[in-house]
Amino acid sequence: MKVLTHTSARTPDLAAWLAAGGGEGLQHALTETAAIIPALADAGLRGMGGAGFPAATKWQAVADADADEKWILCNGNEDEPGTFKDHFLLTQTPHQVIEGALIAALATGATGIVVYANPHAGGTISGLEDAVEQWRRHPLFDRVRAHLDQPFELTVQLSSGLYVGGEETGAIAAVNGGFPFPREKPPWPAQDGIHGQPTLVNNVETLALATHVLRHGADWFRQLGNTAPGTKLFSLSGDILRPGLHELPMGTSLRALIEDHGGGMLAGTPFKAVFTGGPSNTLLTASDLDVALDFDSLRARGSRLGTGAMIVVGAGTSIVRKTAEYVTFFADSSCGQCPPCKIGTHQVARILQRIDQGWGQPDDLEALDNLVELLLGSGRCGLVDGAATVLASSLRAFRTEYEQAIGNANRLP
Amino acid sequence: MTAMGVDHATALRSWSARAPAPPATGDLPPAELVRHFHPDHQADHQSELRVGACAGMRCPSGLADLLQANAHIDDVDLAGIRNLHADVLVLGGGAAGVVAALTAARDGAAVMLATKLRLGDGNTVMAEGGIQAAVGADDSLQQHFDDTLAGGHATADPELVAALVSDGPAAIRWLMAEGMAFDQQNDQGDGASTLRRLRPGGTTVARLLSYRDFTGLEMMRALREAVLLQPGVEVRERYAALELLTDPHGRCVGAVLLDLERERLVQVRAGAVILATGGAGRTHLGGNATSNHYGATADGLVLAYRVGACLREIDSFQYHPTGLAWPRHLRGLLITEAVRALGARLVNGDGARFIDELAPRDVVAAAILREIDAGRGVERDGLTGVLLDTPTLERERPGVLQNHLITLVRLARKAGIDPASEPLLIAPTLHYQNGGVAVDTNGQSSIPGLLCAGEIAGGIHGRNRLMGNALLETVVYGRRAGKAAVTTMRNPSGRAVGITHLGDWQRGLIHAGLPLDRRAPVLFPAYGHADIERRIHARRKSAL
Numbered sequence: 001m002k003v004l005t006h007t008s009a010r011t012p013d014l015a016a017w018l019a020a021g022g023g024e025g026l027q028h029a030l031t032e033t034a035a036i037i038p039a040l041a042d043a044g045l046r047g048m049g050g051a052g053f054p055a056a057t058k059w060q061a062v063a064d065a066d067a068d069e070k071w072i073l074c075n076g077n078e079d080e081p082g083t084f085k086d087h088f089l090l091t092q093t094p095h096q097v098i099e100g101a102l103i104a105a106l107a108t109g110a111t112g113i114v115v116y117a118n119p120h121a122g123g124t125i126s127g128l129e130d131a132v133e134q135w136r137r138h139p140l141f142d143r144v145r146a147h148l149d150q151p152f153e154l155t156v157q158l159s160s161g162l163y164v165g166g167e168e169t170g171a172i173a174a175v176n177g178g179f180p181f182p183r184e185k186p187p188w189p190a191q192d193g194i195h196g197q198p199t200l201v202n203n204v205e206t207l208a209l210a211t212h213v214l215r216h217g218a219d220w221f222r223q224l225g226n227t228a229p230g231t232k233l234f235s236l237s238g239d240i241l242r243p244g245l246h247e248l249p250m251g252t253s254l255r256a257l258i259e260d261h262g263g264g265m266l267a268g269t270p271f272k273a274v275f276t277g278g279p280s281n282t283l284l285t286a287s288d289l290d291v292a293l294d295f296d297s298l299r300a301r302g303s304r305l306g307t308g309a310m311i312v313v314g315a316g317t318s319i320v321r322k323t324a325e326y327v328t329f330f331a332d333s334s335c336g337q338c339p340p341c342k343i344g345t346h347q348v349a350r351i352l353q354r355i356d357q358g359w360g361q362p363d364d365l366e367a368l369d370n371l372v373e374l375l376l377g378s379g380r381c382g383l384v385d386g387a388a389t390v391l392a393s394s395l396r397a398f399r400t401e402y403e404q405a406i407g408n409a410n411r412l413p
Numbered sequence: 414m415t416a417m418g419v420d421h422a423t424a425l426r427s428w429s430a431r432a433p434a435p436p437a438t439g440d441l442p443p444a445e446l447v448r449h450f451h452p453d454h455q456a457d458h459q460s461e462l463r464v465g466a467c468a469g470m471r472c473p474s475g476l477a478d479l480l481q482a483n484a485h486i487d488d489v490d491l492a493g494i495r496n497l498h499a500d501v502l503v504l505g506g507g508a509a510g511v512v513a514a515l516t517a518a519r520d521g522a523a524v525m526l527a528t529k530l531r532l533g534d535g536n537t538v539m540a541e542g543g544i545q546a547a548v549g550a551d552d553s554l555q556q557h558f559d560d561t562l563a564g565g566h567a568t569a570d571p572e573l574v575a576a577l578v579s580d581g582p583a584a585i586r587w588l589m590a591e592g593m594a595f596d597q598q599n600d601q602g603d604g605a606s607t608l609r610r611l612r613p614g615g616t617t618v619a620r621l622l623s624y625r626d627f628t629g630l631e632m633m634r635a636l637r638e639a640v641l642l643q644p645g646v647e648v649r650e651r652y653a654a655l656e657l658l659t660d661p662h663g664r665c666v667g668a669v670l671l672d673l674e675r676e677r678l679v680q681v682r683a684g685a686v687i688l689a690t691g692g693a694g695r696t697h698l699g700g701n702a703t704s705n706h707y708g709a710t711a712d713g714l715v716l717a718y719r720v721g722a723c724l725r726e727i728d729s730f731q732y733h734p735t736g737l738a739w740p741r742h743l744r745g746l747l748i749t750e751a752v753r754a755l756g757a758r759l760v761n762g763d764g765a766r767f768i769d770e771l772a773p774r775d776v777v778a779a780a781i782l783r784e785i786d787a788g789r790g791v792e793r794d795g796l797t798g799v800l801l802d803t804p805t806l807e808r809e810r811p812g813v814l815q816n817h818l819i820t821l822v823r824l825a826r827k828a829g830i831d832p833a834s835e836p837l838l839i840a841p842t843l844h845y846q847n848g849g850v851a852v853d854t855n856g857q858s859s860i861p862g863l864l865c866a867g868e869i870a871g872g873i874h875g876r877n878r879l880m881g882n883a884l885l886e887t888v889v890y891g892r893r894a895g896k897a898a899v900t901t902m903r904n905p906s907g908r909a910v911g912i913t914h915l916g917d918w919q920r921g922l923i924h925a926g927l928p929l930d931r932r933a934p935v936l937f938p939a940y941g942h943a944d945i946e947r948r949i950h951a952r953r954k955s956a957l
Contacts, residue, residue, distance in 0.1 A: 239916065241923060267483075267919045267929045316487030325909050357496040357680075405493030 001224055003212050003231050004205070005247040009093040012127055014134035017095035023140060025214030029103045030147055036107040037063060040210060042218035044229035049075060049166075049203030050277055050306045052295035055210065058200060061190035062108040065198035070110040073175060073194060073201040074101045076117040077159040077166035080278055081329055083309040085233040088245050089204045090117055094131035098154070100207030102135075102144050103214055105152070108200055112153045114175050120161040132156050163333035167381045168201040170335070181335055182381035205233055227251030228294035232308050238274075239266040239314035251292040254284060258312060269314035273397065277306015279326045280386025282393040283319075303393075319398040320405050323391060324352035330387035340378035344371060345387045352391075360406035368395060368402075418790030418797045419762025421838070425800075427764030428836060433805045434758060437766040441783075443776040444566075450779040450786065452841075453729050453876070458699045464921035465718050466859070472727040473698040479711055480718045480727075482933035483922065484915050485655050485949050486669060486678070491911065494669075495679045499525035499647070501898045502667055502681050504654045504713060505689030507535030508629070508887035509867025509894075511636040513687045516895025518645035522902065525681060526646055527670055529653035529708060529936055533633040536691055536706045536868070537887065540629030541749035541820055542613065543621040544588075544888075545881035546581035549610050552618045554578050561882060564615040564773050565847075565875025568726065573873045576854040577882065577889050584888040585622060593635040595622050611754045613880040615773035621881045626749045626820045629884060652679075653936050654712060655949065657686065657720045657863070658905075659914045665720055665863035666905035669912065676951045682910060684902025685862050687894050688713040689887075692846035692868040693730075695938045702745030703843040704736050707941070712934035713869045717850045720914050723859040725871040726848025731878055734759075734777035736842025738798030740828050745842045748801060748821055750774075750880045755813055757806040760836070761789040761799050775877045778841035791838055798840035803832040845883065847874050856894030862903065866894040 003009075008020035017023070029036050041056035062070060074097065078086040089097055101113045117128055132154055135141050145152045157175055164170045165180035172193050174180040193199020209230060213221045222229040228250040234257060237243045241263030248261065254274065258264065265271055274284040282303040284291070291301055298305045313322060331345035348371050351364050368391065375388040395402065419427070428434075441449075448454055460474040464481055472480070501517040503510045506528025514526040528534070547557040557578040562569055585608075589595070597606035610619040624631040640646055651673040658667040658680060667682040690713030694705025703709070718724060735748040753759075753770040759777070761767050761784045768780035781799050784790050790797040803821070807814050814822050814832055825832040849871030856864040867887045874882060922929055937943035 241920060243916075243920075266916060267923065269487075316489055318489040318492035320492045321488060321911065356492055358494050359496075360493065401492070408493040 001231065001249070002247055003224065004089065004093065004096065004208050004233060005245065009096050012094070012131060014095055014131065014138060021215070022095055022099060025211045026099050026102055026140060026144070028214050029106045030143055033106050033147070036103060036214065039213055039218050043213040043221040045206065045209055045213055045221070046295055047203060048205035048209070048232070048308070050304070052305060055202065055206055058190065058202070059104060059107050061188070062110070062198050062200040065190060067198050069195060069197040070108055071194040071197060071199040072101050072104045072108070072110045072113040073171055073199055074113060074115045074204055074207055075166065075168065075171055075201055076115065076204045077171060078307065079118055079120070079161060079163045079166060080280070080307070080309070081326060082235055082237050082275065082279055082311040083277065083307045084235045085245060085308060086204050088233070089208055090128055093208065094128055096208045096211045097204045098131060098135050100209070100211040103210055104200055104202065104207060106144060106147060109148060110200070111150055112155070114194065115156045116159050116171055116175060117156060118161050119158045125156070125158065129156050164335045164381065164383065167383070170381065171201060172199060179335070181337055184380050225250035225294070227292040227297060232293070234293070235307070235309040236262050236312070237310070238312035239269060239317055240312045241266050251294040251297065253290050253292055255289040257293060257310065262312070265312070265314050267316070269316045271312070272315050272317070273313045273319065275311040275313065275322065275326065275390065276303060277309040278386050278390070279309065279311055280330070280382070280390055281306050282389055283397055285397050318356070319394050319401050320352065321356050323394045324349065324356045326390055327352055327387050330383055334383060338379040338384065340375055341384035344375045344378070345384060347371060348387060348391055355402060355405050358408070362406060364406060365395070365399070365402055417788060418785060418792035421791055421793035424762040424764070424791040425835070427762065428760055428800055428802070431760070431764035432802060434760050434764060434766045434802070437768050439769065443772060446779040446783060447775050450782045451775055452699055452701065452732055455699070459728060463925040463927065464918070466721050466723050467718070470724065470727065473730070475696050475698045476693060476711060476727060478931060479696065479715050479933040479935065481922065481927050482715065482931040483919065483929045484719065484912065485932050485945065486912070488912060490678060490949070491669065491680060494677070497525065497679055497681045499523055499681055499683045500902055501685050501687060501895070502527065502683035503687045503689060504668060505535070505691060505867070506530065506532045506650070507689060507691055507867060508537040508632060508636055508884065509891040510687070510689035511640045512888050512891025513689055513866050513895035513898070514646050515636070515640055515643055516892045517899050518643050520896060520899040522645065522899045524646045525649060525683070526640070527649045527652040527654065527681070529651065529673065531650045532640070532648055533637045534706070534708065536709060537884070538630045538633045539704070539706055539747065540884050541626045541747065542751045542754070543611065543623030543628045543881050544585070544632070544884035545613060545616070545620045545879065546585045546622060546885060547578060547620060548582050548585060548608060548622070549618060549620060552620055554581070556617055557581060557620060560616040561879055562875070564879040565877050567875065569875030570872040572854055573852070576893065577873055577886060580889040580892070581885055584885060584892070587892070588632060588635065588888060591635045591639045593632050594624050596624055611751060612771070613754055614750055614771045614777070615879045621754065623751065626751055626818050632884060654690070654716060655934070656912050657716050658682065658910055658912060659720055660905065661909050661913070663721065663914070664861040664903070666910050668716070671945070671949055673948065676948045678949065682905045684905060685864060685898040687856070687864045687866055687898055688717060688850065688869050689865070689867045689891065690869050694843045696935070697938070698730065698843060701732070701843040702736060704733050704745055704747035705843065707938065710935050710937065712936060713865070714849060715934045717858060717860070717863060717865070719918055720860055720863065722863060723851040724849065725851045726876055727871070729847040729876040730843060731774055731845035731847055732778040732841035733844035734774055734781055734841050735801055735839040736844070737824065737828065737837065738840035739793045739796045739838040741794065741796060743824070743828055744796065746824060747842065747844070748824070748837060748839055749818065752801065752803065752806070752818055752821060755806060755817060756809065758802040759799055760802055762791045763789060773877055773879065781841055785840065793838055796838070798838040800836035801839045802836050804834055804836060807833045845878055847871070847876055847878055854893065855897035856890050857897055857901070862901070864894040864898050866890040
C-alpha cells in the first residue's frame with residue numbers, strides 16, 4: 001500500500017493535492033483538535049528521523065509546555081550517505097509534509113513553523129518555497145491561524161547542508177542563526193528550542209505520516225504495517241538490481257526488501273551485509289535476512305532501523321573500503337566541539353584508509369579495537385557513536401577481511 | 414577472402430604480358446564502390462549498442478561485445494592494494510601518450526605514463542609512410558583542411574580538423590627539436606636542402622614528410638629518448654589498465670592498473686587521465702587480418718565507455734588497401750602506402766589496373782575487394798588478393814626499392830620474394846579505427862578529468878583517414894591533451910574514489926539482458942593466451 005509515495009501526493013500544486021483528498025486530515029484536526037495527539041498515540045506513529053521515538057509523546061510535551069511562543073521545526077536536512085527519502089518528500093510531495101506540520105501546530109498551539117531543508121538537495125528549495133506560498137494564500141491557512149488565535153508564521157529556512165545540522169539541537173542552533181553545533185540534552189527541544197522556546201522537532205517523514213493518520217484514522221494506519229504500524233520509506237542502494245525509494249509495510253523482512261522489491265543482488269553476487277540508516281549502526285549480515293524491518297525488531301538484534309537507508313553490500317564489495325568511506329564521512333562531518341569525536345573519528349578514518357590503500361600495519365586492528373572502546377558515548381551528539389558503532393560491527397563481523405587487507409599490504413617503501 | 418580468384422601463375426603471366434598496365438577507366442563512382450564493397454557497410458557484421466552513453470549506435474559486433482562487457486574487477490579487489498599518485502596519468506606508450514606525457518611534464522605536472530607493453534611498443538613504430546603537414550610553398554592550411562575533410566567524406570568535425578592542420582607545421586618543428594630526422598631533398602641547385610615531400614593518397618599537393626619508409630620508428634626513437642630523459646615523467650612498463658577510477662560526481666580520477674610482472678593490482682589516483690591506448694585492430698573485427706600491433710585491443714575505448722564517455726563513428730574502420738595477402742604467416746602485415754605514392758600500380762588477376770591507386774584508402778580497399786568478389790583476384794595457396802607491381806616501379810625508378818622502401822624489401826624477403834622481379838600479393842587489412850571517443854579540440858572527452866589523444870579519439874578523421882594524418886594527430890592532440898590536462902586537473906582526494914560506476918553499469922547490462930561473464934578490456938588477443946583473469950586474481954586467491 002502506497003501512502004507517502006502514492007501518485008496523488010506527488011504534485012507541486014496545492015489545489016491538486018486538496019482535490020485528491022489532501023486537506024482532510026487538517027480538516028479533522030481543525031474540528032477535533034484535542035483528538036490529534038491521542039490519534040497519533042493510537043496509531044503508534046514513531047519518529048522517522050532515525051530514533052523511532054513515539055511521536056505522540058514528543059507532541060504532548062510541546063503541547064503541555066507553558067509558553068507564549070512555540071515552534072514546529074520540520075527537519076529535512078538529511079545529508080548522510082545512502083538516505084534520500086526526505087529529498088523525495090520535499091521535492092515531490094511537499095504538501096503532505098506542510099499539512100502535517102500545520103496539524104502539529106494545531107496540536108501543540110505553535111506560533112510558527114520552520115521548514116528546514118538541505119540546500120544541497122537539488123531543486124528542493126524553489127519548489128518548496130512555492131508550495132509554502134500556495135499554503136499561505138489558501139483559506140485553509142487562514143482557518144488554522146484563526147483557530148490558533150495568535151500570530152502564526154510558516155517559513156522555509158535553508159540549512160547549512162552539514163550533517164550535524166540534522167541533529168535536533170544542531171538544527172535549532174542553525175535556525176537561531178548560528179553554526180549548527182549540537183548541544184547536550186537535556187534541556188530537550190520541547191523545553192528550550194527555537195529562540196529558547198518549546199519546539200517540536202520532527203523529521204519530514206513523521207509529519208507527512210501524521211497527515212495520513214489524521215485523515216484515515218489510527219486503525220487504518222496500524223493495519224498498514226506487518227509487525228509494527230504504518231509504512232516506512234526505505235532508501236535502498238548498493239549492490240542491488242533496483243535501487244531506489246521503496247515504501248513498504250513496517251516490518252517487511254530484509255529478505256523481501258532485497259529480493260522482492262530490490263530485484264535481488266546485483267549480478268547474482270552473494271549477499272554480504274547491509275549498512276543501515278546512517279550508515280551509523282550495527283551491520284546486518286546474512287543471519288539477519290529474515291528479521292522484520294521495524295524499530296523494535298532491529299533494536300532486539302542489536303542494530304537500528306535508523307532512517308530506513310539500506311546500503312546493501314555484496315561479495316564483490318569490500319567492507320573495509322565501505323567502512324573507511326563512511327567513517328571518513330563522519331570525520332569530515334564532525335563539528336569539532338568534542339575532542340574525542342574531532343580527533344578520534346579522524347584517527348579511525350586515517351587507519352581505515354591506510355588499511356584500504358595497502359599500507360596497513362599488523363597492530364592496526366588492535367588500535368581500532370581500542371578506539372571503539374574510547375569513542376563510544378564520548379560526544380554530545382550521536383555522531384561519534386555512529387562512527388564507532390559501524391566500525392565495531394564491521395570489525396566483529398568481517399575481521400578476516402581486515403586481516404587480509406593488512407596481510408596483502410605492501411611493506412616496501 | 415575466400416572467393417576464388419585467378420591462379421597465381423596465370424596471373425603472373427597476364428601481368429608480365431601487360432606491364433606497365435594502362436590506367437583504369439573507373440566504371441563505378443567512388444561512393445558506390447565504398448557503399449557496396451567496403452567492410453564498414455556489411456550490415457551482418459554490425460550490431461547496435463544496448464547500454465551506455467551511446468545506446469542505439471551501431472558498430473562491429475566484435476567491438477560491441479567488448480564495449481558492453483563487465484569489468485575484470487570488483488570493489489573488493491581494491492582493498493589493501495597499493496596506492497600511487499600522479500598529477501596526470503597517461504595510459505599508452507605510443508607517440509600520442511609520450512607526446513602528452515612530455516607536454517604535461519614540461520608544464521610542471523608530475524606525470525605517470527603506464528603501458529601494458531614496453532615504451533614505444535605500439536602502432537606508431539609501424540607507421541611507414543609519413544606525416545602530413547602543410548609546410549610546402551605550394552601548400553596551405555586551407556588545402557590540408559579541405560583534403561582531410563574531403564578524405565573523411567565530410568564526416569569529421571571541422572573544428573577538430575582545423576586544430577589538426579593548424580598545428581601541423583608547429584608539430585613538425587617540435588619533432589625536429591626533439592631530434593627526429595626527416596628526408597631532405599636538394600632540388601634548388603643552391604646547395605640548400607628542403608624537406609622532401611611526397612603526395613599522399615587522397616590529397617591535392619605533395620604534403621607527406623617522411624623518413625625512409627620507417628617514419629614512425631624514427632619518430633618513436635626520438636620521443637622515447639626524450640621521455641626517458643624528461644624529469645617529472647615516471648614510465649611504468651608492463652602495467653595494464655583494467656578500470657578507470659571515478660568520484661561520486663562522475664569525474665575520472667585515475668585508474669586501476671595490473672602490474673603484469675608482479676601480478677598485482679595498483680590504483681593510481683590522478684588529477685587527470687589521458688587515454689592514448691590506440692585502436693582495435695587486434696580484436697580482428699569481422700574476422701579480418703590486421704596490420705595492427707599486438708596491443709591494439711580497444712582497451713581505452715572499453716574503459717572510457719564504461720565510465721560514460723560518448724563515442725562517435727565507431728562503426729567506421731579503415732582497411733589499408735595493401736596488406737600482405739600471402740604467405741599466411743605474414744598475412745595482414747603492411748606494405749607502405751608510399752609505394753603507391755612513389756608510383757606503384759595495382760593489377761588484378763587479368764593483369765589490368767582497376768582503380769586510381771592514389772584514391773582515398775577506403776576507395777582503393779573497396780575496389781580491391783570488388784575485384785576479389787568478382788573472381789578477378791589472384792589466388793595463391795588458398796589466399797586471395799591482387800598484385801602490387803613493384804617490378805615495374807623499380808624499372809621506372811631504379812634504386813627506389815633499396816633507397817626508399819627498405820621495410821618493404823625486408824618484408825618481401827621474409828616472404829621469399831624478390832620485389833624487383835615479382836609482384837607482391839596484397840589485400841585490404843584492418844588498419845585504423847576512424848572513430849573513437851568523442852573529444853573537443855583539447856582532447857577532452859565528455860567525462861571531466863578524462864582526455865584522449867591519438868587513435869582512440871574520434872571525430873578528427875570522420876569516416877576515413879588520410880595517410881599521414883595519424884602521426885600528425887598523435888603529435889598535435891598529444892600536445893593539446895597534455896596541456897589541457899595540466900590546466901584542468903583536480904586534486905583527487907574525494908572521500909569516495911573508486912569504481913562505484915560499475916554498479917549502474919552492471920544494472921544496465923542486466924536490464925538489457927547482456928551477459929555479465931564477458932570481461933573486458935581483453936589486453937591481448939585471445940591467441941596470446943595471456944591468462945589475464947588468473948593474473949588479476951592471483952593475490953586474491955593466495956590470500957584466502
